[in-house]
Amino acid sequence: MQQADVKSPSGKTTLPDLGNTATAFAHKSNKELWQAYWLFRIIGTPWLTNLGSTLTKAALALHLPVKGIVKATVFKQFCGGENIQESLVTAHKLAQSGVGTILDFSVEGEGDQAAMDGTAAEILRTIAAAKGNPDIPFSVFKPSGLVRHDVLEKVSAGAALTPDEATAWQQARSRVERICQAAFEAQVPLLIDAEESWTQPAVDVLATEMMERFNKERALVYSTVQMYRHDRLEFLRKELELAAAKGFHVGMKLVRGAYMEMERERAAEKGYRDPIGANKAAVDADYNAALRFCMEHIGRMGVLNGTHNEESTLLLARMMQDAGIAKNDPRIHFGQLLGMSDNISFNMAAAGYNVVKYVPYGPVRKVLPYLIRRAQENTSARGQTGRELSLIIAERKRRAKA
Numbered sequence: 001m002q003q004a005d006v007k008s009p010s011g012k013t014t015l016p017d018l019g020n021t022a023t024a025f026a027h028k029s030n031k032e033l034w035q036a037y038w039l040f041r042i043i044g045t046p047w048l049t050n051l052g053s054t055l056t057k058a059a060l061a062l063h064l065p066v067k068g069i070v071k072a073t074v075f076k077q078f079c080g081g082e083n084i085q086e087s088l089v090t091a092h093k094l095a096q097s098g099v100g101t102i103l104d105f106s107v108e109g110e111g112d113q114a115a116m117d118g119t120a121a122e123i124l125r126t127i128a129a130a131k132g133n134p135d136i137p138f139s140v141f142k143p144s145g146l147v148r149h150d151v152l153e154k155v156s157a158g159a160a161l162t163p164d165e166a167t168a169w170q171q172a173r174s175r176v177e178r179i180c181q182a183a184f185e186a187q188v189p190l191l192i193d194a195e196e197s198w199t200q201p202a203v204d205v206l207a208t209e210m211m212e213r214f215n216k217e218r219a220l221v222y223s224t225v226q227m228y229r230h231d232r233l234e235f236l237r238k239e240l241e242l243a244a245a246k247g248f249h250v251g252m253k254l255v256r257g258a259y260m261e262m263e264r265e266r267a268a269e270k271g272y273r274d275p276i277g278a279n280k281a282a283v284d285a286d287y288n289a290a291l292r293f294c295m296e297h298i299g300r301m302g303v304l305n306g307t308h309n310e311e312s313t314l315l316l317a318r319m320m321q322d323a324g325i326a327k328n329d330p331r332i333h334f335g336q337l338l339g340m341s342d343n344i345s346f347n348m349a350a351a352g353y354n355v356v357k358y359v360p361y362g363p364v365r366k367v368l369p370y371l372i373r374r375a376q377e378n379t380s381a382r383g384q385t386g387r388e389l390s391l392i393i394a395e396r397k398r399r400a401k402a
């Protein structure tokens, strides 16, 4: 594999060169790169993305034959396949560049008990697929796929449950327990995603309980902290204190957080303090402080640095070097989403770090909400496309010259 390190300005450490487009896109043929170029150009235009999203939703609802187009374009960029079997091909391809896969069943918003049992069964299948498979170092689930939203909200608020809600909560708990138990037996580390702040207290309690039960030897169950919340550094400290007192390891995925607008709107509407940090700089400072905290306590932790931010990525790499920690230390991983920030994923992997990508999968119609979110996140208004697109353009130019 191509070595991608460059000397840092201080000359003391060598950090991966995240601008190396040859390594970033080595897994893409010229045709695939051309397709990605056009996709990011189109979704970089907000009105086109909004129009396309609306038309695609309508066309799929009307059973018009657009599945092929979606599958060949936006689905191909951001999803691994329609099922586990198809996604294993993607996983194998990523593994050839040293990048691990996290099979992410991305069907959303089906709140009845039968659907949630179905989701739990599917998560168990992802754990079975990951067992003993070095291409798939983690599994993952979203709490809202297993627990009714209203129940999560009431438990989080400490409100009294009706008998029906109490039963739903018990069923949800047993789904989560079964999944964690299966991950433990298969020795496949398991991530628990974080969602809205008003459902998170229930998830946090459950995640801590699972960590206490299954993380005696090492971090196997990982919770998630959204560092855009101003209370999360304190939460992280408390979590570690508890782990030290009770003798377990804390597994933690660090992210900035994906629901900022929704959080701010709800807080304003209901008149409580906005849970999000004052501005991006404050959030970045908290994120970096959390990385530092994790590194200081790595003896009792497992950390997944879930970010598309180059600075946060390199900061952790630098801290690892300064602490004399091996790049492939099993307690530290870097994570991105499929189809995004390949410059980070592939350059970090080429330099020898543990890198994983969420590989969302599911039937085209059902992963559409996920795809629309990715497309909207990548409009030029959100600033992400500029970076993706300029890297693709740089690589196309480089190949043309070569």
Ligand SMILES: Cc1cc2nc3c(=O)[nH]c(=O)nc-3n(C[C@H](O)[C@H](O)[C@H](O)COP(=O)(O)OP(=O)(O)OC[C@H]3O[C@@H](n4cnc5c(N)ncnc54)[C@H](O)[C@@H]3O)c2cc1C
Pocket: 192, 193, 194, 195, 224, 226, 228, 255, 256, 257, 258, 259, 260, 276, 277, 278, 279, 280, 283, 306, 307, 308, 309, 335, 336, 337, 358
């Ligand atoms: C592997 C992986 C797993 C993930 N899992 C989850 C998850 O479980 N739950 C979840 O919520 N998200 C999750 N995300 C998404 C993540 O929270 C971010 O939305 C996304 O990664 C963008 O943040 P960044 O650090 O990559 O990039 P950056 O571009 O550096 O940061 C963008 C983020 O900064 C914050 N931000 C931007 N502007 C402001 C502002 N004005 N004030 C305050 N904050 C601001 C927002 O959180 C925004 O998403 C995951 C991402 C990855 C890569």
